[in-house]
Amino acid sequence: MKGTIHIAGERCKGCALCIESCPRDCLSLSEELNLKGYFVAAFDESKGCNACRNCALMCPDACIEVSKG
Ligand code: SF4
Numbered sequence: 204m205k206g207t208i209h210i211a212g213e214r215c216k217g218c219a220l221c222i223e224s225c226p227r228d229c230l231s232l233s234e235e236l237n238l239k240g241y242f243v244a245a246f247d248e249s250k251g252c253n254a255c256r257n258c259a260l261m262c263p264d265a266c267i268e269v270s271k272g
C-alpha cells in the first residue's frame with residue numbers, strides 16, 4: 204500500500220516522535236521554523252510511505268493526517 208501524509212506545521216513542536224516511529228524513514232526535522240519557533244517535521248515522499256499511520260498515532264499534537272494512494 205502506498206500513502207502520503209500532510210503535516211500541520213504550525214502545530215508541530217519538533218519533538219521527533221513521528222520520525223522515530225516511521226518504518227520507512229519518511230520523516231525528518233526540516234530547517235524550517237514555524238511561528239512558535241520550532242523546527243517542523245518534513246515528509247519525503249520518495250521513501251515509500253506505506254500509510255501505516257504510525258506517525259499520526261505517535262504525534263502528541265495530532266499534526267499528521269495520512270492518506271492512502
Ligand atoms: S504513515 Fe507510516 S510509512 Fe508513512 S510517513 Fe507515517 S509512519 Fe512513515
Ligand code: SF4
Nearest residue numbers: 215216218219221262
Ligand atoms: S510528532 Fe508531531 S509534533 Fe512531534 S515532530 Fe512529529 S509532527 Fe511535529
